[in-house]
Amino acid sequence: MEAVLALVVGVLGGAGVWLVLRPRTFQVIMGLTLLSYAVNLFIFSMGSIFTDKPPLVKPGVPADLEHYTDPLPQSLVLTAVVIGFATTALFLVVLLAARGLNGTDHVDGTKEEQ
Amino acid sequence: MNFLFQHLIVLPIVLPLLTAAVLLFLDDQRRRLKSILSVSSTLLGLVVAVTILNRVDHGSGSGNLHVYLASNWRAPIGIVLVADRLSALMLVLTSVVGVCSALYAESRWMRASVYFHPLFQIQLMGLCGAFLTGDLFNLFVFFEVMLAASYGLQLHGSGRARVRSGLHYIAVNLVASSLFLIGLSVLYGVLGTLTMADMADKVALVAAQDRGLMHAGAAILALAFLIKAAIWPLNAWLAPAYSATSAPVAALFAIMTKVGIYTLLRLWTLFFSEEAGDSAGFGQSVLLGGGLLTIAFGTFGMLASARLARLASYSLIVSSGTLLAALGMGSPAVTAAALYYLLSGTLAASALFLLVELIERITDSDETPLADIDDADRLTGEDTNLDDQERPLVGRVLPVSTALIALGFMAAVMVIAGIPPLSGFVAKLSLLSAIVGADTTERALGVSAGWVLCGLLLLSGLASTVALVRVGIRSFWSSGGGQAKATRVEGIAVVVLLAGTFGLAFGAEPVLRYTTAAASGLHGPKFYIDTVLSANPVLRGGGSTETEGEP
Numbered sequence: 001m002e003a004v005l006a007l008v009v010g011v012l013g014g015a016g017v018w019l020v021l022r023p024r025t026f027q028v029i030m031g032l033t034l035l036s037y038a039v040n041l042f043i044f045s046m047g048s049i050f051t052d053k054p055p056l057v058k059p060g061v062p063a064d065l066e067h068y069t070d071p072l073p074q075s076l077v078l079t080a081v082v083i084g085f086a087t088t089a090l091f092l093v094v095l096l097a098a099r100g101l102n103g104t105d106h107v108d109g110t111k112e113e114q
Numbered sequence: 115m116n117f118l119f120q121h122l123i124v125l126p127i128v129l130p131l132l133t134a135a136v137l138l139f140l141d142d143q144r145r146r147l148k149s150i151l152s153v154s155s156t157l158l159g160l161v162v163a164v165t166i167l168n169r170v171d172h173g174s175g176s177g178n179l180h181v182y183l184a185s186n187w188r189a190p191i192g193i194v195l196v197a198d199r200l201s202a203l204m205l206v207l208t209s210v211v212g213v214c215s216a217l218y219a220e221s222r223w224m225r226a227s228v229y230f231h232p233l234f235q236i237q238l239m240g241l242c243g244a245f246l247t248g249d250l251f252n253l254f255v256f257f258e259v260m261l262a263a264s265y266g267l268q269l270h271g272s273g274r275a276r277v278r279s280g281l282h283y284i285a286v287n288l289v290a291s292s293l294f295l296i297g298l299s300v301l302y303g304v305l306g307t308l309t310m311a312d313m314a315d316k317v318a319l320v321a322a323q324d325r326g327l328m329h330a331g332a333a334i335l336a337l338a339f340l341i342k343a344a345i346w347p348l349n350a351w352l353a354p355a356y357s358a359t360s361a362p363v364a365a366l367f368a369i370m371t372k373v374g375i376y377t378l379l380r381l382w383t384l385f386f387s388e389e390a391g392d393s394a395g396f397g398q399s400v401l402l403g404g405g406l407l408t409i410a411f412g413t414f415g416m417l418a419s420a421r422l423a424r425l426a427s428y429s430l431i432v433s434s435g436t437l438l439a440a441l442g443m444g445s446p447a448v449t450a451a452a453l454y455y456l457l458s459g460t461l462a463a464s465a466l467f468l469l470v471e472l473i474e475r476i477t478d479s480d481e482t483p484l485a486d487i488d489d490a491d492r493l494t495g496e497d498t499n500l501d502d503q504e505r506p507l508v509g510r511v512l513p514v515s516t517a518l519i520a521l522g523f524m525a526a527v528m529v530i531a532g533i534p535p536l537s538g539f540v541a542k543l544s545l546l547s548a549i550v551g552a553d554t555t556e557r558a559l560g561v562s563a564g565w566v567l568c569g570l571l572l573l574s575g576l577a578s579t580v581a582l583v584r585v586g587i588r589s590f591w592s593s594g595g596g597q598a599k600a601t602r603v604e605g606i607a608v609v610v611l612l613a614g615t616f617g618l619a620f621g622a623e624p625v626l627r628y629t630t631a632a633a634s635g636l637h638g639p640k641f642y643i644d645t646v647l648s649a650n651p652v653l654r655g656g657g658s659t660e661t662e663g664e665p
Binding site (some may be wrong): 036047076084097098108109 | 255277296
């Protein structure tokens, strides 16, 4: 479980960083999206990974981490997802504006020299 | 009165939020109403900030630190807002700069888009929230609020240069936000809490095998703040973005780099104070070394800039570097002087950003178009033949506004370069004497880092004088006597900011006394931690409970 999650975070993060460093704006926004997926999974994993453990207190079961998973990282991820989605959407608009103004999708707004 | 003050702390956050909501629904036809609402709301915010500062400064015992338990939950469980001397100081500074930028924008820039006012207010809300919150994740949320608004504001007025630099600005900040989240979650994984005071309390208790992980988390978190504070290798985004944006927005952005400095100051002194056991002083040499390199970089940048807006951006980088290096000295006396430097430097930088537009109006014959300000078409005055332009000054009436702008520019230059008698000189002098007084074991390039910092401070002062005076000569002497065009509100905004630096110079003693108290509170975080963690929820009757404060 941990190994799979770590691999997924690693691959997503690595791909994200590589794409962010690319010269095309579309690649950058894909990179930022992958990076935010990696970060969200990473936050999620920081509350320790359990299967079959609910984050909500049930009557009759003692309220400790033996019987439940930590609910806080899940709520953090929820907030981070919303914020990440909004800022990515905003970045997309700026990307389109830059494309329109510069006539190229290079991040510096200049045509690439061959 | 006490009850009212209890809730006064949320006002700097709630007031701009509500104002923004109201402004969003007002029709664009009612421009005058919108302006009045926006400026009066920021003015009210200033009054609130000054009241908080007054209460925090004159309170006794735990009165120096006001803890607001949101939704009446105790500290480690709920989110807390904390107003101490540093927060109150930053609030007042934000409000002053906010009022002046809002005033300045009324003359022209607000017309460039419908959403200027709401975005401006949201930006203020994010700034105030970041200064007040005592919870790390809440800090992230306020950072995002502030940044989201700043993306919109940075692009305000549109045009190629703005969109191009805005693209970089947004991308860099989105990556920084990812780093923020990674650092935050690592710290949560190790410490199991997100309330800053509680985290600081637990740092000393971290097991030896987890300490490395905690340090890694703290370093990644700090990287996010260092990007905002524009430390040297991570500041390439600043100069293009700040110099391309509109004048009132740039003036407000002058305080954005200070948010990074503030969070570093707050978290570093909390987490890695002397009481932090094995972690005490973690990252100190990075702050110091990075600060020194940033000063050097900014100084070269200032000397190399031809445009005043770029020059002003690099002066912000120099002041960031100075603050980072001063923070890295880790001595309360240096921090106190640095806080004074922060005040005077921010006011002067904001004034300079506003003056940039007024000065460029002298050199450009026609009104600056709102859109399409490109780098190239601003390099005017480079090849003006002095012989052709030189006219006898005697007998020619100097336009009053040009003289005023020139005087304002002179004052801003004196503060930024640290020439007596204005507040920049007081700031540099107290910084230098505090650095000489502080004994450090840190060494850079074989000499004591304190002496390197002193030398760099003096050199950067000289370089800023040279660079700024060069631009001044080109704008005012060899510009061919162009008429300055400035409306009354624009003039008032600049004058108020500069009057602030005058006030700092004449009231240097009480201000320094205040910053000294703030710095000693920062470097002895025990009081902060205890007060936040022992804050009790309020019962419905109005009294506090001891233990059974279950809401």
